[in-house]
Amino acid sequence: DTEVTQTPKHLVMGMTNKKSLKCEQHMGHRAMYWYKQKAKKPPELMFVYSYEKLSINESVPSRFSPECPNSSLLNLHLHALQPEDSALYLCASSLTGGAQPQHFGDGTRLSIL
Amino acid sequence: AQTVTQSQPEMSVQEAETVTLSCTYDTSENNYYLFWYKQPPSRQMILVIRQEAYKQQNATENRFSVNFQKAAKSFSLKISDSQLGDTAMYFCAFMKARGTGNQFYFGTGTSLTVIP
Numbered sequence: 206d207t208e209v210t211q212t213p214k215h216l217v218m219g220m221t222n223k224k225s226l227k228c229e230q231h232m233g234h235r236a237m238y239w240y241k242q243k244a245k246k247p248p249e250l251m252f253v254y255s256y257e258k259l260s261i262n263e264s265v266p267s268r269f270s271p272e273c274p275n276s277s278l279l280n281l282h283l284h285a286l287q288p289e290d291s292a293l294y295l296c297a298s299s300l301t302g303g304a305q306p307q308h309f310g311d312g313t314r315l316s317i318l
Numbered sequence: 319a320q321t322v323t324q325s326q327p328e329m330s331v332q333e334a335e336t337v338t339l340s341c342t343y344d345t346s347e348n349n350y351y352l353f354w355y356k357q358p359p360s361r362q363m364i365l366v367i368r369q370e371a372y373k374q375q376n377a378t379e380n381r382f383s384v385n386f387q388k389a390a391k392s393f394s395l396k397i398s399d400s401q402l403g404d405t406a407m408y409f410c411a412f413m414k415a416r417g418t419g420n421q422f423y424f425g426t427g428t429s430l431t432v433i434p
Contacts, residue, residue: 245429246426246427247409247424247427248409248422250421250422253421261421295363297363303420304350306365307363307365307422308365309363310362311360312362314361
């Protein structure tokens with residue numbers, strides 16, 4: 206069982222919809238990450254939160270909006286997405302924001318119609 | 319800039335045999351970490367093994383071991399006694415040792431199939 210829980214596992218939405226992805230961990234980790242992964246490609250970093258503050262935003266379009274309400278929870282709010290945003294979205298956490306192994310969730314498979 | 323290269327897009331191995339996945343990287347950093355992650359069809363990225371660049375001893379984790387050659391910037395993964403559950407995409411990754419919010423630099427991955 207994964208220690209990083211992502212919901213939902215699958216999401217289909219239209220380009221005008223607003224939805225959110227949720228990620229939760231209870232390992233006491235203080236750094237959390239969002240990645241986007243296309244089929245047969247490595248994950249691409251989108252955002253990093255360190256101690257609940259956004260520390261890295263890899264030039265992600267504003268239609269993706271991250272939120273870290275507390276140290277255990279990370280959300281990714283989606284609005285007006287494009288078909289090319291269809292991908293697997295992975296959440297990860299690490300003990301600190303330093304050179305620590307990251308623990309990944311199972312991901313949310315997102316399809317944009 | 320850091321780059322990670324995995325030159326084998328696909329590999330296969332017979333069950334119970336040994337297979338080696340290659341990874342090379344380029345960096346000007348002197349201290350860093352290297353990782354191998356596996357991603358089975360279940361999608362979760364699972365840490366296989368981690369190597370600290372300042373340690374000369376190669377890391378091992380049960381059937382998984384690495385051959386770390388710092389001067390050659392090479393970091394290969396050896397899987398012994400391959401099992402069907404080892405079938406997965408394997409990603410080599412680099413991370414700097416300094417700073418916060420450190421990010422992975424991933425290779426393009428090697429798809430490994432274990433044949434019964």
